[in-house]
Amino acid sequence: MIKSKLPDVGTTIFSVMSALANEHGAINLSQGFPNFKIDERLKKLVSNALDEEQVQYAPMPGRLDLREEISGKIFVQRGIQVDPINEITITAGATQAIYCAIAATVSKGDEVILFDPAYDCYSPTVSLHGGIPVHLKLSFPDFHIDWDEVNSTVSENTKMIIVNNPQNPSGSVWRQEDITALEALCIKFPDLVVLSDEVYEHIQFTGEHISVLNSEILRARSFVTYSFGKTFHVTGWKMGYCVAPEELTNEFRKVHQFNVFCVNNTMQYALMKYLSTGDEWKQVVELYDNKRQLFLEGMKNSRFKPLACDGTYFCLFDYSEISDLPDTEFAQWMTKEFLVASIPVSVFYADKTDNKVVRFCFAKEDETLSKAIEQLCKI
């Protein structure tokens, strides 16, 4: 038998809750995927790509025409120049970008700081490469980074710090002071590498999204990951990209080329055409803000208490007035008895901290959200 390299990893809670939701015919607000139709224009471009036989391997770093479109979009959005040749790599979703960034950087014994509650792929990927995940906690209930704690934790052994803004699962977003604090840390530790997961960049409801790309100091040492899946409601395509300075990109691509070599050319072509002939990404925030407001408004009539939701398509609710059950049991009970599936937030903590909070995904048809609200108000 082989010795497991990830002995503590089992089936993720997302699969468990989705299976439970299916078994009971429950409304699935657990896993983060939209259930509404995608833009017809994008669909048409995929079919055009097939008509044009765009079906063979793409170049290893991704199609240059797509990378140029991404660079143009970043310029329009943030006013900064990113070199499409040396600083952008197209990946199989942000997940593969995160994998390559960690694999290219982290060696045995390196410490990597991450913040719980954390998106689930960071820590196992660090472990797989012999790194030591150092889990710090975001403050509760507003989920901000305690930079004093970070400063007293980072040492010469720290190779990387992984940040996520807007943050899944909490929905918190960065303030300028977070950028300033990270800059100060990076000046103190010049070899520290930043992995900034910004897949929800277009889903921020309060203020403008602040990317590490907007800081010269941070940009020079960061891998920044993005996801077309999140932005254009096509999570199943697993299309994303990584922006990083040339030196980091070179190392990133060494892993990428033997990990997948290149990603889906048909979808790259369609996305390139989509970006070059429209700016639908500008409308994403309004779409989700309407859904967020619908959900929060409806939930006012329930016994759940909302936590702040400034970004992402998730919102957290405190259920302590309803039940004393641990959050995993509560989420399962609610799925079986009230037919709405959620994710218990303790699963995002290495030490399973249970604040009696569950996460709902509101990237759903308004009708689905209304039905879920009706059920949740019965509890």
Ligand SMILES: Cc1ncc(COP(=O)(O)O)c(C=O)c1O
């Ligand atoms: C914070 C965060 N990062 C990365 C990903 C993965 O993105 P992709 O589906 O493009 O791999 C997700 C998806 O849920 C996410 O929530």
